[in-house]
Amino acid sequence: MPDLPIEDRLAIGALVTEYAWLLDHRRWHDVADLCTADAVLTIRGREIRGQAGLADWAEHRAANKARRTQHQMTLLRLEPGDSPDVVTGTAALVLHVAKAGHGGTYVDLVGEYRDEYVRTQDGWRFRRRHLVTIEDG
Numbered sequence: 001m002p003d004l005p006i007e008d009r010l011a012i013g014a015l016v017t018e019y020a021w022l023l024d025h026r027r028w029h030d031v032a033d034l035c036t037a038d039a040v041l042t043i044r045g046r047e048i049r050g051q052a053g054l055a056d057w058a059e060h061r062a063a064n065k066a067r068r069t070q071h072q073m074t075l076l077r078l079e080p081g082d083s084p085d086v087v088t089g090t091a092a093l094v095l096h097v098a099k100a101g102h103g104g105t106y107v108d109l110v111g112e113y114r115d116e117y118v119r120t121q122d123g124w125r126f127r128r129r130h131l132v133t134i135e136d137g
Contacts, residue, residue, distance in 0.1 A: 019071075023069060
């Protein structure tokens, strides 16, 4: 297992959990606070760049008020990067979506995020987040 201080592992784990929680509680605009100014997120073929891109993405998500989700993030695997302030990792995702009319849920997506985390003055943040579905593996 790669050598990484437990404090960093816990902080990055909390970052990944907070990302999922914000999405599931429809707080898309707050996701930008978890990212660096130059962050690049690639989600379902869409590349989201920087804080302006995150703001546009959040507006788009907010327009779909009916969609309810639960992002199950598990199997967090972290590796030290080129410096003590950079870590790469993967986090598995199973995305559950509520059916229209509240008649249960379905699994919309299974895959993993391939991430780069950077230590900032405000703590660990996402610099890169790339969602890869299991079929695109």
